[in-house]
Amino acid sequence: MGSQVTRRSFLGRGAAAAAALAMPSWITAAPPPKLERKGAARKVIVAGAGLAGLAAAWELTQAGHEVTVLEARNRAGGRVETLREPFADDLYAEAGATTIHDTHDLTFHYAKLCDVALDPQPLAAGATVYHLRGQRIVQDPRKESPWPLELTAEEQQLGRRGMWEKYVQPVLERVGDGQAPGWPSAQAAVYDGMTYGEMLRRQGASKAAIDLLRLGFPDLLGDGIEAASALDVLREGAQRAAMKQVFIVRGGSDRLPKALAAKLAERIYYGVPIVRIEQDGAGVRAVCRQAGGDRTFAADHLICTLPLQLLGKVEFSPPLSPEKQRAIAELPSTSVARIFLQTRTKFWVAEGLNGVALTDLPLMAVFEKIQSTAGRRGVLENYTAGAQARAVTAMPVRFFRAANGRQVAGARL
Ligand SMILES: Cc1cc2nc3c(=O)[nH]c(=O)nc-3n(C[C@H](O)[C@H](O)[C@H](O)COP(=O)(O)OP(=O)(O)OC[C@H]3O[C@@H](n4cnc5c(N)ncnc54)[C@H](O)[C@@H]3O)c2cc1C
Numbered sequence: 001m002g003s004q005v006t007r008r009s010f011l012g013r014g015a016a017a018a019a020a021l022a023m024p025s026w027i028t029a030a031p032p033p034k035l036e037r038k039g040a041a042r043k044v045i046v047a048g049a050g051l052a053g054l055a056a057a058w059e060l061t062q063a064g065h066e067v068t069v070l071e072a073r074n075r076a077g078g079r080v081e082t083l084r085e086p087f088a089d090d091l092y093a094e095a096g097a098t099t100i101h102d103t104h105d106l107t108f109h110y111a112k113l114c115d116v117a118l119d120p121q122p123l124a125a126g127a128t129v130y131h132l133r134g135q136r137i138v139q140d141p142r143k144e145s146p147w148p149l150e151l152t153a154e155e156q157q158l159g160r161r162g163m164w165e166k167y168v169q170p171v172l173e174r175v176g177d178g179q180a181p182g183w184p185s186a187q188a189a190v191y192d193g194m195t196y197g198e199m200l201r202r203q204g205a206s207k208a209a210i211d212l213l214r215l216g217f218p219d220l221l222g223d224g225i226e227a228a229s230a231l232d233v234l235r236e237g238a239q240r241a242a243m244k245q246v247f248i249v250r251g252g253s254d255r256l257p258k259a260l261a262a263k264l265a266e267r268i269y270y271g272v273p274i275v276r277i278e279q280d281g282a283g284v285r286a287v288c289r290q291a292g293g294d295r296t297f298a299a300d301h302l303i304c305t306l307p308l309q310l311l312g313k314v315e316f317s318p319p320l321s322p323e324k325q326r327a328i329a330e331l332p333s334t335s336v337a338r339i340f341l342q343t344r345t346k347f348w349v350a351e352g353l354n355g356v357a358l359t360d361l362p363l364m365a366v367f368e369k370i371q372s373t374a375g376r377r378g379v380l381e382n383y384t385a386g387a388q389a390r391a392v393t394a395m396p397v398r399f400f401r402a403a404n405g406r407q408v409a410g411a412r413l
């Protein structure tokens with residue numbers, strides 16, 4: 001794994017890189033194992049029309065089963081949602097999933113199946129802005145200047161990249177390949193018992209070095225480096241670092257679930273939140289809340305793709321096993337808030353910046369959205385996670401007038 005891990009991709013999108021113009025040869029669009037039907041066709045309910053539910057429904061349908069998809073909302077896609085309003089010039093932003101890693105072979109497979117085009121995502125050239133301890137620091141990722149921070153003499157010499165190689169790279173090698181069977185090994189599992197911040201301290205990083213190394217991806221995962229398991233951050237980081245190329249769906253991520261949903265057409269029922277799932281010798285029944293009374297769908301089997309946080313609101317008869325109930329109750333999830341700002345020009349490009357700002361301010365991070373690459377206008381995204389995201393989303397939404405007279409919806413910061 002070590003040789004594939006580059007500090008550039010681990011630390012974020014701060015470095016310049018050229019985008020591949022065509023789909024590289026290492027990308028596979030490996031189909032899932034073919035579902036062979038054994039015996040008579042069965043009636044199957046699929047709960048949820050996110051990507052998991054849509055893919056499951058499609059495979060079952062292809063095997064000749066009779067499938068009904070029950071979706072609470074009035075659209076398919078779940079955590080894939082593209083925002084097209086109120087942007088001008090066909091600009092858009094992603095509320096949920098945005099990037100497809102070159103290892104996401106199933107996503108490539110379904111995109112190909114649905115004739116949905118994927119584009120390699122270019123990494124913008126230019127300098128990254130850091131805002132740390134009240135100072136604005138502009139750094140060219142190819143040639144670091146001294147950091148105005150109380151780093152040790154050695155850390156100052158190493159720079160951010162060198163510090164990453166000293167403090168993080170050796171741990172990544174100890175942790176090993178998170179995709180390998182039997183992972184995590186005993187030596188990797190040790191890192192599940194400490195936070196990423198603790199791991200950096202144990203590696204000898206100074207306070208200022210940690211303040212610098214936490215910015216970007218490590219602090220945006222989970223509830224930040226003092227809460228998330230070091231092992232989780234390292235595994236996710238290693239996966240990102242091993243990526244050679246990231247892709248986006250041309251025209252917006254929602255094109256993929258929309259295309260899959262169109263193939264399933266009338267098999268999907270929208271606006272039918274499941275409130276109860278019953279199973280007995282006769283089969284399975286999903287009770288859905290609908291205006292005008294509950295509606296029950298019956299089948300031989302049910303595949304449930306609801307996220308755990310929502311699954312906890314569904315009543316099961318007979319109840320789920322204590323282990324499943326515990327997993328539902330205890331598995332944490334984090335909060336993410338994204339605020340989008342449409343700009344008249346990409347002023348940061350004129351300043352030689354790449355559109356990335358990593359900060360210790362409550363706003364955490366800013367990225368230029370990939371969707372804004374064509375045309376004169378741009379979209380900047382503010383991305384917060386954990387406690388900062390909860391603080392943002394707790395603010396009342398108001399309409400206010402921006403300096404250029406445009407009306408903007410959002411929380412007044
Ligand atoms: C902010 C954000 C950014 C992300 N970025 C990326 C990224 O860049 N790349 C990437 O690969 N992944 C990303 N992800 C993860 C990705 O979006 C998810 O892994 C994926 O969309 C999950 O799909 P799913 O079908 O498992 O679940 P979901 O998409 O959550 O689908 C579940 C469906 O069930 C429905 N449902 C819920 N309750 C009920 C009920 N009671 N009855 C009936 N239906 C119900 C929901 O409405 C939903 O449609 C991101 C996620 C988020 C939130």
